[in-house]
Amino acid sequence: xxxxxxxxxxxxxxxxxxxxxxxxxxxxxxxxxxxxxxxxxxxxxxxxxxxxxxxxxxxxxxxxxxxxxxxxxxxxxxxxxxxxxxxxxxxxxxxxxxxxxxxxxxxxxxxxxxxxxxxxxxxxxxxxxxxxxxxxxxxxxxxxxxxxxxxxxxxxxxxxxxxxxxxxxxxxxxxxxxxxxxxxxxxxxxxxxxxxxxxxxxxxxxxxxxxxxxxxxxxxxxxxxxxxxxxxxxxxxxxxxxxxxxxxxxxxxxxxxxxxxxxxxxxxxxxxxxxxxxxxxxxxxxxxxxxxxxxxxxxxxxxxxxxxxxxxxxxxxxxxxxxxxxxxxxxxxxxxxxxxxxx
Ligand code: ASP
Numbered sequence: 212x213x214x215x216x217x218x219x220x221x222x223x224x225x226x227x228x229x230x231x232x233x234x235x236x237x238x239x240x241x242x243x244x245x246x247x248x249x250x251x252x253x254x255x256x257x258x259x260x261x262x263x264x265x266x267x268x269x270x271x272x273x274x275x276x277x278x279x280x281x282x283x284x285x286x287x288x289x290x291x292x293x294x295x296x297x298x299x300x301x302x303x304x305x306x307x308x309x310x311x312x313x314x315x316x317x318x319x320x321x322x323x324x325x326x327x328x329x330x331x332x333x334x335x336x337x338x339x340x341x342x343x344x345x346x347x348x349x350x351x352x353x354x355x356x357x358x359x360x361x362x363x364x365x366x367x368x369x370x371x372x373x374x375x376x377x378x379x380x381x382x383x384x385x386x387x388x389x390x391x392x393x394x395x396x397x398x399x400x401x402x403x404x405x406x407x408x409x410x411x412x413x414x415x416x417x418x419x420x421x422x423x424x425x426x427x428x429x430x431x432x433x434x435x436x437x438x439x440x441x442x443x444x445x446x447x448x449x450x451x452x453x454x455x456x457x458x459x460x461x462x463x464x465x466x467x468x469x470x471x472x473x474x475x476x477x478x479x480x481x482x483x484x485x486x487x488x489x490x491x492x493x494x495x496x497x498x499x500x501x502x503x504x505x506x507x508x509x510x511x512x513x514x515x516x517x518x519x520x521x522x523x524x525x526x527x528x529x530x531x532x533x534x535x536x537x538x539x540x541x542x543x544x545x546x547x548x549x550x551x552x553x554x
Contacts, residue, residue, distance in 0.1 A: 216258040216294040216351035217425035219554050221285055223278065225270030225301030225327040227339045238331065240268035249332050252344060258351040261293075265535035268454040270326075271301025271308070277526065279311045280423040286316065286323060287421045294358060295322040295350030299343070302327045302379060302387050305365060307373025310522040311425070313549040314529035318417035322350045322360035325374055326367060329385055333484060338385045342367055343411035345399050352405075362411040362550065368410040373411075375522040376549040378492070392517040393552060411550050428453040431524055434460060438472045446493060454484035456515070456523045463487045463496030463514065465505035469514050476510040484531070484540060488515035488523045495553070515552070522551040 222228060222243040229238040243264040247253065253260060263285055269278065286296055300308055303324040309325045316323065326346040328339035346366040352359035363374040367387045380386075398404045428451045432443070446455070459465045475485060485497050487507060495517035498508035508514075515523045530543060547553070 212472070213257075214353065214356075215423060216353060218260050218290065218295050218297060218347055218350050219260050219285075219289050219293040220260055220262040220297050220299065220347070221282060222262065222264040222268060222299045223271070223274075223282065223301075224265060224312060224402055225271050225299060225305075226330065227299050227301075227326075227328040227332055227343070227452070228268060229270075230333065232453045240270065243268065250340060250343065252340065253347070256344065256347055256351070259349065260347065263289075269301075271304040274301070274308055276306045276425045279425070281310060282308070282316045283421050283423055286312075290321070290419055293321070294353070295360075296324070297343070297350050298323065298325045298326050299348050300327050302329065302367070306374070306377040306379055306388065306519065306521040307525060309363050309365045309377060309524040310519070310551070311528070313375040313522075313551065315425075316524055317364065317420040317422065318363045318411060318414055319359050319363065319419060320415055320417075321375045322352075323374075323553045324350045324360070325363070325365045329383065329387055338368065341369075345369075349397060349403065350385075352403075357413060357415070359405070359407070359428060360396070361413045369399040370389060370395045371399075372410075373550055375525075375549055376519065378519050378521060380492070389492075392495070393550070394423070401467070422529060422532065424532045425525075425528035426453060427528060429455065429524060429527050429531070430550060431456045431458065431520060433437075433458040434465055440474065443471070443474055447474055447483065452483060454486065454527045456486045456488055456520060456527060457488055457512070458490040458505070458520060459496070461489060461491060462494065462500050462504070463489055463498050463507070464501050467503055470505045472510065475507065475512065477492060479511050482537075485512045486515045486523050486527060486529065487512050488518055488520055511541070513541050516545065519551045525550065
């Protein structure tokens, strides 16, 4: 008899399981077991599915590090018993959560696939069924008695992406996500087309390590022409702040004005980590390419290279919680830990 993969479906909330509130007309999270009854197709899948749900499912706009720790704990407690995990999650912050979990789950050797939908599963035109069914199928894939995928991914609208490479790009199209700097891992058409050369390597011998404590003393600052010294100074002087993700222009450029660079320099000297990421939707930071980034390179701003903002902020939370020496922090941030940057 052929082996049946065991998949744990983790329901956190999101549109996929929502229903219209009778009074307000707004979409609200709904009971998960009722929701599953609407997908009889699940019984036809060639795997054994068990489910677990957040007690109070949430709209993913309410997602936070405590809820990430809950997801990580569920995976940790069920890691031995299951071959793969599918996390049902709202699309709004799904890229943040997939990025966070990729850092929290070190030495992952099984698939963790985030998915959700733009329309509730009960809606006639829903995208939920395809997303859910194919995500489960991909999580069940095995070759030579091992999982084919062993990383945190995001499946949406016929594409499997590396989770920490994704960003939400559209609030109404079924194609809600993209992976601007890394190719799709799997494409779903008549057949599933896999690109194994792009997958993270399977690491069977290392024990899964789960990092649940993230440091949230972080901020994202998006540069814009006209940003003032008082605004930037007010943020950089927050006493508990440990790191910021600075969204700069193009290949990592920002003003060359003295006040700007001296504020950053003072903050770095006081121990703050500043990560330079581009606010462009694709491409990489390359400090030193233009005069408008040379100054930042010289004062010790860290390059986020081609990382997304979602992966940068969660990687920052993760590394800050790890007690890393200052010189090592920069090296680690600029190195790919879970396939989140290209170089
Ligand atoms: N607001 C919803 C959420 O993120 C949107 C969705 O699920 O697509 O939970």
